[in-house]
Structure formats: C-alpha cells, structure tokens
Amino acid sequence: xxxxxxxxxxxxxxxxxxxxxxxxxxxxxxxxxxxxxxxxxxxxxxxxxxxxxxxxxxxxxxxxxxxxxxxxxxxxxxxxxxxxxxxxxxxxxxxxxxxxxxxxxxxxxxxxxxxxxxxxxxxxxxxxxxxxxxxxxxx
Amino acid sequence: xxxxxxxxxxxxxxxxxxxxxxxxxxxxxxxxxxxxxxxxxxxxxxxxxxxxxxxxxxxxxxxxxxxxxxxxxxxxxxxxxxxxxxxxxxxxxxxxxxxxxxxxxxxxxxxxxxxxxxxxxxxxxxxxxxxxxxxxxxx
DNA sequence: TCATTAATTTTGACAAAGTCTAAATCTATA
DNA sequence: TATAGATTTAGACTTTGTCAAAATTAATGA
Numbered sequence: 001x002x003x004x005x006x007x008x009x010x011x012x013x014x015x016x017x018x019x020x021x022x023x024x025x026x027x028x029x030x031x032x033x034x035x036x037x038x039x040x041x042x043x044x045x046x047x048x049x050x051x052x053x054x055x056x057x058x059x060x061x062x063x064x065x066x067x068x069x070x071x072x073x074x075x076x077x078x079x080x081x082x083x084x085x086x087x088x089x090x091x092x093x094x095x096x097x098x099x100x101x102x103x104x105x106x107x108x109x110x111x112x113x114x115x116x117x118x119x120x121x122x123x124x125x126x127x128x129x130x131x132x133x134x135x136x137x138x139x
Numbered sequence: 140x141x142x143x144x145x146x147x148x149x150x151x152x153x154x155x156x157x158x159x160x161x162x163x164x165x166x167x168x169x170x171x172x173x174x175x176x177x178x179x180x181x182x183x184x185x186x187x188x189x190x191x192x193x194x195x196x197x198x199x200x201x202x203x204x205x206x207x208x209x210x211x212x213x214x215x216x217x218x219x220x221x222x223x224x225x226x227x228x229x230x231x232x233x234x235x236x237x238x239x240x241x242x243x244x245x246x247x248x249x250x251x252x253x254x255x256x257x258x259x260x261x262x263x264x265x266x267x268x269x270x271x272x273x274x275x276x277x278x
Numbered sequence: 279t280c281a282t283t284a285a286t287t288t289t290g291a292c293a294a295a296g297t298c299t300a301a302a303t304c305t306a307t308a
Numbered sequence: 309t310a311t312a313g314a315t316t317t318a319g320a321c322t323t324t325g326t327c328a329a330a331a332t333t334a335a336t337g338a
Contacts, residue, residue: 014304014305014306014313014314014315015305015306016304016305016314016315016316017304018315018316019315033295034295034296035294035295048316048317049316049317049318050296050317050318051296051297051298051316051317051318051319052315052316052317054295054296054297055315055316056315056316059315068211070211070212072209072215073209075294075295075296076211076295076296089255089257089259091257092260098255098257100255116228116237116239116270116271117270117271117274118228118230118237118266118268118269118270118271119268119269119274120228120266120267120268121231121267121268121269122266122267122268123264123265123266123267124264124265124266124267125262125263125264126262126263126265127257127259127261127262127263128259128260128261128262128263129257129258129259129260129261130257130258130260131255131256131257132255132256132257135256135258153284153285153286153333153334153335154334154335155285155286155287155333155334156333157286157287158286172324173324173325174323174324187287187288188287188288188289189288189289189325190287190288190289190290190325190326190327191286191287191288193324193325193326194286194287195286195287198286214323214324214325215324215325
C-alpha cells in the first residue's frame, strides 16, 4: 500500500495522527483486532482513545481503504488487502488467521445466482480448522 | 425432524419442558436468534429464563441436534437442519436468512487443501446481499 | 409410589465488543 | 492567523453472552 497520508488525502479525509497511526498499524499487522491495533498505536504515538480507534477503523472501512472481517467467536479483524477476492482460514483454537486465494478463480458454486430473489453482492468464505502450532499442543 | 422428546432421549438428555419448547421453537423458526426463540417459548410455556435459553441452545448445539450460525453484525442464529452441507444467504439490510444448497455439490475451491499447514474441517460460505423486500424499500 | 441423586433451571452479577453523546481539540482553508 | 467544520476524547450505555450459587426438577431404584 502507498503512503498513508496520500491515501487519506485521496479519499478526502483530513489527515490526523490517529488515522495515520491506525492505518500503519493495520498495514503492519494484518488480521489484528481493534484492541491489538490500539495497543500498536499506543506504542507509536503514545495514546489514543478506544473510541478513536473505532472511529478511524469505521471510516477507513466505509471508504474501502481497509476491510473488516468478522469470524464467529472473534472480535472484528482488519486488513489493508482490499479489492481482491481472497478468503480466510481461521484457527478454531487460537484465532490465527491466514489469507487464502481461491485456487480455481471463480468457483462455480460462488457465482451469485439469483437465489430467493436476493441481489447477491459478496460470497464470503471462511475455512475453519486448526493451525500447525495448535495441532502440536496437547489436547 | 422427529419427535423432540425422542430426540432428547436418544442423546441421553433429560427431558424438560424448557428443552422441548426450545427445540420446537427452533424447528418452527429456522434462523431465529436466542431472543426470538425465548419469545416463542414464552408464548408456549409461559416463562423461561434467558440463561436457560442459552443453556439449552448450547447443549443442543454441542450434541449436534441443532446448528449455530453467526453472520457478522448479527447475534447467533439456530436451525435444526443439520448434517448436510448447505450454506446461507443473508440480507445486509434486515438480516433475513435463507438456506442455499451448493449448486454443484463439492465445489473445487471448497476442497480442504492443506493450506498453510492448517487441518481444515469446514468451509463456511455466507452469501451477502439484499432481500427482495429490502430491495423495494427506499434506500 | 417415594426417596435419592444428579442434572437442570433460575437469579443476578459480570464481561467483551461496540455505539452514542457532548465537550474539547485539531485540521484545512481563506 | 482566525475560523468553520471535522475529529478526538471521556464516560455512560447497549447488546450478546457467560459464570456461579441456590433452588428446583427429572430419572432411577427400592
């Protein structure tokens, strides 16, 4: 991703220390939660309110600058890899999240057929499993 | 689904009025939330505590008698259609949820490849869109 | 049928993740 | 540099769900 300041200006968003820091944190820590990101930002700029972290994440998500994913049993996670159709692989045990490219491009069953009269705009796929590290742990 | 009482006994679960009522409510109202179900149960048997609704839903889910789905921006929803591989179609606007059969059976990209060393046990698919009724509403 | 034991239900406190509001502060512009 | 509008902050609040202890109920055997 390009310079965070440029990104913000391109989207008509006033540039603030909080926005820059959150955007950088998302870029450096893909799939982090709002809490994780707040922690990262505090290490960089000293302080940020919880509300501001949410404000910034929401406005960045709305503008399509970042993407929010919300697996079950997990708070929302954020990533700056937007615009492609990748999916996610989530560890049931520790929540570790990895990107997964669709192996065959547009898979047949993901085509947005006009099921039930819905206007479908996204097919979200989450693969659930156990990560290598959790496979090794007892029980 | 068969007689709820038989179902409970088959799974070694003591039969209680609360369990019977919750199980019937799930059968009659697929994709309902815990709150919705509590409401339905109260109309049938008069009263049930919030905790009991959760207790029952959790034990039924653990036993595989019902299935829990948790789309983003929504509390958990429950259904008694278990054991097949159907997916869901959710309205972004009102949360209306419909079942979707995978049109082509086992789709290529849903095969559990050994990505990143994970042991994959489920490919969850949620189609997001707008339901017919919400398409008609102004904005 | 009744007593007993183990499980379930209830009540109320608590927790996590987010949102809402108003006041204070800051950014962008002229 | 002053100003207007947007952002940030602080703190209360909401929703969804869990925890723990006491009270109640179901299943079993005598």
